[in-house]
Amino acid sequence: MKKEIRLIASLFSILLLVACGGGDDGPPANSAPTRVTQVTFPTADLLCIDNTINFQWNASSDADGDAITYRVIIATDRDLNNVVENRTTSNTSITITLQQGVAYYWNVTAFDSEGQESEASTTLAFFTSGPGITNYAPFTAAVDEPADESTVSAGTVNLKWVGGDTDVGDTLTYDLYFGLATDPPLETAGLTSDSANVTTTAGNTYFWRVDSIDDSGVKTIGQIWSFDTN
Structure with a gap:
């Protein structure tokens, strides 16, 4: 009987040691540096x-x-x-x-x-700058809203982008391409603002592109973006 009691006590001690030794979570995870904000x-x-x-x-x-x-x-x-x-x-x-x-x-x-x-x-x-260059092509338009590959509510969607040109005084116009094809057709030409409304239906993926044109007629072809509708 005493042997059985001693055996049970030994097993209990081992279990207690194992339970107490399981709290080591190892070294803390390494953190990434902060983003360069400017x-x-x-x-x-x-x-x-x-x-x-x-x-x-x-x-x-x-x-x-x-x-x-x-x-x-x-x-x-x-x-x-x-x-x-x-x-x-x-x-x-x-x-x-x-x-x-x-x-x-x-x-x-x-x-x-x-x-x-x-x-x-x-x-x-x-x-x-380059020798003999008097007019520079516009920069490629940057997507603003909706974000590329995002999901938005169907209906009227306001497309927004950001244009840019290094030539002081140049006024930009934009050709908007929009549709269900991965190479979307022309939706509106000669836009003077950096946004446009389009009509969408639920359950589709839409593709769009903005080309930038300066006062001299120099055009920069935009990149193709997409968004889904729900």
Whole structure:
């Protein structure tokens, strides 16, 4: 009987030790650096006279105290698919030489020594001056509302976008393409505002594009966006 009591007591002690030892959750998860909230140069739609440019931005911070590195992406399209420069630096500036007479788009992403990455900064457009150029093409229009690949209520949908041109005094007009086809047909030409209402029905995916035209008739073809309706 005493042996049985001792055995039960030993088993209870083991179970108690196992239960008490299960509270170790390991080290805390590593946090990503904060997003770069401001890119300070070149600013939006800037015409850069010199094609050797010192890119500058505000510092990110890291709650874990990890070292921060910045990735600068420069491309010739607003979606940053056609990348021409992909640089990293531990500073909040970097000097890069680009081709003359080209519209560029850029942003900055912060990442720490553990590989955790922040959300990218806002993507800004700029233009490098070229010899003999007196008129520059408009920048590609940027989507405002509805966000690309979002879902909205069916009915009348207000499409909004943001245009830009580095030529001071140029007035832009817009051609809006809209429909159910992935290459949407022309909906309205010569819009003078940066928004338009369209009619939709539920359960569809709609595609739209905005081309920008300046006073000289120079046109920049926009990118195709989409949204779903419910």
